Amino acid sequence: xxxxxxxxxxxxxxxxxxxxxxxxxxxxxxxxxxxxxxxxxxxxxxxxxxxxxxxxxxxxxxxxxxxxxxxxxxxxxxxxxxxxxxxxxxxx
Amino acid sequence: xxxxxxxxxxxxxxxxxxxxxxxxxxxxxxxxxxxxxxxxxxxxxxxxxxxxxxxxxxxxxxxxxxxxxxxxxxxxxxxxxxxxxxxxxxxx
Numbered sequence: 001x002x003x004x005x006x007x008x009x010x011x012x013x014x015x016x017x018x019x020x021x022x023x024x025x026x027x028x029x030x031x032x033x034x035x036x037x038x039x040x041x042x043x044x045x046x047x048x049x050x051x052x053x054x055x056x057x058x059x060x061x062x063x064x065x066x067x068x069x070x071x072x073x074x075x076x077x078x079x080x081x082x083x084x085x086x087x088x089x090x091x092x
Numbered sequence: 093x094x095x096x097x098x099x100x101x102x103x104x105x106x107x108x109x110x111x112x113x114x115x116x117x118x119x120x121x122x123x124x125x126x127x128x129x130x131x132x133x134x135x136x137x138x139x140x141x142x143x144x145x146x147x148x149x150x151x152x153x154x155x156x157x158x159x160x161x162x163x164x165x166x167x168x169x170x171x172x173x174x175x176x177x178x179x180x181x182x183x184x
Contacts, residue, residue, distance in 0.1 A: 007133065013140070028141070028163070037159045039152040041099065044142040048105070049120070052134040060131040067129050071120070 004056045008085040010064055014073045015046035015080075056085065096148040100177040102156055106165045107138035107172075148177065 016022050022044055029043040049072055053060040064082060073080040108114050114136055121135040141164055145152040156174060165172040 015142075025141070032159055032163060035159075035163070037155045037163075039145050039147070039149075039155045040143050040159065041146050042144040046140045046142065048138045048140060049117070050107075050136040050138065051132050053131050054133050055131070057131075063129045063131045067124055067127075067132065071124060071127070071129075 006056065008053045008056045008060075010051050010053060010085055011083045012049045012051065012064070012068045012072050013046060013081045013083070014048065014078050015044065017077055017079050020077045098148065100145045100148045100152075102143050102145060102177055103175045104141045104143065104156070104160045104164050105138060105173045105175070106140065106160075106170050107136065109169055109171050112169045 025043040025045045028045070029040055032040045032043070051064060051067075053064060061084070068080045068082055069075065117135040117137045120137070121132055124132045124135070143156060143159075145156060153176070160172045160174055161167065
């Protein structure tokens, strides 16, 4: 079982904010349609970062939140969502 | 409640296979360390695609599986994971 002193992996999901153009997604959808995949009506792209944290301390969590805001996502056009290790445990 | 004739959104997660170099992740980790975020020991990058399917038919699912294999992921270096709408319902 994971404890606060164990290495933990958190995932940060970054996507475009509502209303921001996603040209890569549009291009992929058009390509898919041309290839005959007519069931795909729209495609939105996003990225994620799996970050190995040295421990599960409050400080590690604080750093993860701050690096997501300042480095991983561009707050002007992107939003982010952090899945803490504890969330994954709940999901499984 | 979603039925088979409703539009559904599936998500395809694409990540590098084990052993494939992820230079973007390495660079981000180094930058984070230089910025003082010492808790982030490693960073792996990945991408995801939120695909709106016109319906939840077997054919739509077949197309999603095939486009993931042939278009969204590069099978030489990447693996993918599809989260069907039904999975999300289970997760919530």
